[in-house]
Amino acid sequence: MKEASFVSPISPMITHMICILFFSFLVRKSCGVDDPQFLRCRVPQNCGDGQNLTFPFFIQGTQRENYSCGHPGFPISCNINGQPTFTIVDSNYSIHKIFYKNQTIRVSNAIFSNSNTDCIPLIKNISFPLVRFELAPKQRNLVLLYNFSNNSSALPGDLQFYDGCYGEKVLALSEDDPKLKDVSNKCKTRVVAPVEAAAYGGENHDEIRGVLGNGFWLKWKASDCSICEDSGGICGSKLDNNSNVRFQCFCADRPHHVRCSIPGSNKTILATAVAALSVGIGAVMVVIYYFRRKYLPNKIIYFWKKESLNHQAVEDFLRNYGPIAIRRYNYSEIKRMTNFFIDKLGEGGYGSVYKGKLDDGCLVAVKVLKESSGNGEEFINEVASISRTSHVNIVSLMGFCFEGSKRALIYEFMPNGSLEKFIYKESSSKANRQLEWETLYKIALGIARGLEYLHRGCNTRILHFDIKPHNILLDESFCPKISDFGLAKICPREKSIISMLGARGTIGYIAPEVFCRNFGGVSHKSDVYSYGMMVFEMVRGRRIDVKNDSTSEIFFPHWIYKRLEQDEDLGLQGLMNEEDHESARKMIIVSLWCIQTDPSNRPPMSRVVNMFEGSLEYLQVPPKPFLFSPSRSEDY
Known part of the structure; x- marks a missing residue:
């Protein structure tokens, strides 16, 4: 009796599902006409030079444009010589x-x-x-x-x-x-x-x-067309109900989201197998749903729903806005490329970083995020921001993994690790000997160029919000690359002030306006402040620790400003020649400008680059940049 009472409410649902699937296959079988959009799009276009223009490209002003045989972001024009051209930033480019x-x-x-x-x-x-x-x-x-x-x-x-x-x-x-x-x-x-x-x-x-x-x-950057074409379809686009562009695979018998069915005699067999599999999966899901509602505690149900929503939010982002050109790996591939996580490079609050190797022999650094690392916001921030960049001073994202609770980011491998191990006192003497003043100067200039690119070089402005020595990686030639975009924010280039809830960043590098809006609005100038504090650490060669003493003498910017003001010797070690003295003084003056309390008094990063590349004689010592000395009680 118990078994009968359990099965009876489910059986009508399964029967209903079977009827729907059976009816859908009958309808599919009776519709053998060629899809009109497939017929319109299957003939490739060209401008006369012999190059076929297929998805995502389309020639403007043709019937194919109206039926979305390409992508709206890739319109092509034909010049008088029969060569395809398109527009990039108000200039025409020949293909x-x-x-x-x-x-x-x-x-x-x-x-x-x-x-x-x-x-x-x-x-x-x-x-x-x-x-x-x-x-x-x-x-x-x-x-x-x-x-x-x-x-x-x-x-x-x-x-x-x-x-x-x-x-x-x-x-x-x-x-x-x-x-x-x-x-x-x-x-x-x-x-x-x-x-x-x-x-x-x-x-x-x-x-x-x-x-x-x-x-x-x-x-x-457009959806991969190979799966659709391999299945006999033609790639195109369509607008959804919210006027968003969505990829569409046009098949001979009907449109599809990804690929067409396999043609030929196996089609009916495949359809039957899919129907049977769908019925089986549907029955299992109904049973799971029944037991979940009847026996699982409400807290577990809430957690299950919450995790599903977080997972769906990340998947939606990767599908709609993700970097199509960057490869997505599954977790088994991550384990294989890291040799099952045998070589750990570092560890932090986000997770751990392991040395890995791709199939082509290329060395990579694999950052495996902790399973409890929030709702995926930092993962989305990192993928969204760094996938928009291409610069010698920005670390390259080579792939990512998002599989259930498993999340990983794959970067190019930096043999010399992070900058922090080369500038602090506890660093090895071997590392310290490598960083002469000339190298330090080039690193400071490279980071400035990378930040200038993030603030002005991209079509959207990227604010990093966590510039510090730990997040600066060095390649084999000590070329610096900005990394760790987990706290980054993306905003339009023309937008100067952004809204932000709460402070973000690392103590000692956070600009005053980030944790107290009385100092001004949060903007790209907040990264400028963090950069200035970081360059001070490079000059001083030790951590800025404001908690050991409340006197201004301990706080290095106060100490160095007083020395400059009184025209005293800076007392810096390792200055071998006049060029080293000039480099050190230039780094100090630039840093003092960058940490001005009022954000409007800080130079943009483009000006910082010009200050480094210009002559020292034109650099003036700025006003005293701070209103107060940090106290022992500051903690965030």
């Missing part, structure tokens, strides 16, 4: 070659195709990544300098100038060329132009216009 499998495309500014002269035209600045594109690997940035001042006698004599198209002289240097430091402030216009690294030799290149005309490679 030379497309590789759909790798989602890469070679483009060049159309101004080089439309002119037969040998002069260097004035082009617009362009920074990647953008919403739809990012620079492919093995590209580099050239810096084009136009309109030099009349006083060119101060310029180095070994520079090679090119003829501009408007009678001016143009200088082209790689962005890592040390000569840039001496010439950047002597020109009126500076343009960054990506080029293919293999095409540019770097020293007195005679065919600089040819290098620019050859263009560069981009990776586009």
Whole structure:
């Protein structure tokens, strides 16, 4: 009797499910007509140059555009020469070659195709990544300098100038060329132009216009079309009820979200198997639901629902806004690439970092987040922000894992670890000998360039909110890379002040306005403050610990400002020559500007970079930057 009473309420539901599935297959079988959108989209387009334009690209002004055979973010125009072009940041770019499998495309500014002269035209600045594109690997940035001042006698004599198209002289240097430091402030216009690294030799290149005309490679960001095409479908897009663009796979018999059914004689068998499997899964789910409602305590049900909602929120983010070009790994692959977590590189409140190796032999650092690390906000922050970046001073995200409660982030491996182990007293003497003042100066400048890129170089502004030595990684050449974007916030570039609940960051680096709004609004200037405090640590070579003593002499910025004010010797160790003295003094003055209490008095990071690259004689000591000395009672 008990068994009968248990089965009876479920049996009608299962019967109902079987009827629905059976009816759906009957309807599917009777609809053998070709889908009209499939018919419209299956013929590829081209502009006449022989390159087929398929998803995500489409030619504007054609019938295919109205039926969404491509993606709205990738409109193509055909020029009079039959070459496809599209617009990036208000400039037209010609398409030379497309590789759909790798989602890469070679483009060049159309101004080089439309002119037969040998002069260097004035082009617009362009920074990647953008919403739809990012620079492919093995590209580099050239810096084009136009309109030099009349006083060119101060310029180095070994520079090679090119003829501009408007009678001016143009200088082209790689962005890592040390000569840039001496010439950047002597020109009126500076343009960054990506080029293919293999095409540019770097020293007195005679065919600089040819290098620019050859263009560069981009990776586009759109849904992967291979699964749909492999199943016989045609990729496209559609608008949902909220006017959001969604990927669509157009099949011969009907549209589908991911792929089409396998054609041929196995179709009916496959459909029957799927129906049977669906009925079985449905029955199991009904039984689980019945027992969960009847026997599980309310607290467990609440926890189950909460975890499901958190998991769904992250999945929705990865599906709708996630970086399609970045690979998603499953947890078994994470275990294999780390050799079952045998080599731990570090540990923190977020989780642990392990050394790993990809299938191609590339070394990586795998950050495995703790299972109790909140509702996925830090995971989303990290993936959302760092996937938008492509810069030499920003660590590269190479993949991620999100599988139930298992979450991991895969970064490029940094052999020298984090900056903090090289600047604190307890660091090894071997590490300390490696960081001379010249190296410290280059690290400070590199971090400044990375922050400038986050604040201005992306199509959205990224505020890091946790700049400190622990989050600066060093590669084999001690090139610094900003990492750990778990506290980052993304905001529009034109937005200067942001709203934020509560303080975020690390004690000793948090800007005053972050924990007390009376000092001003929270903005990108908050990162500038953290940067200034971090550079002070690099100069001092020890932690800033305000809790050991409440006197201003212990707080290094107070101590150093007093020395500068009284024109006393700074007492810094390891200064070997005049260049070291200049580097140290420049780092100190820049830092004092960065930690001004009033955010409006702090320079933006672009100005910080200019201060480093300019001459020391033009740097003035700022006003005293702090209203008070930190007290023992400060704790957050």
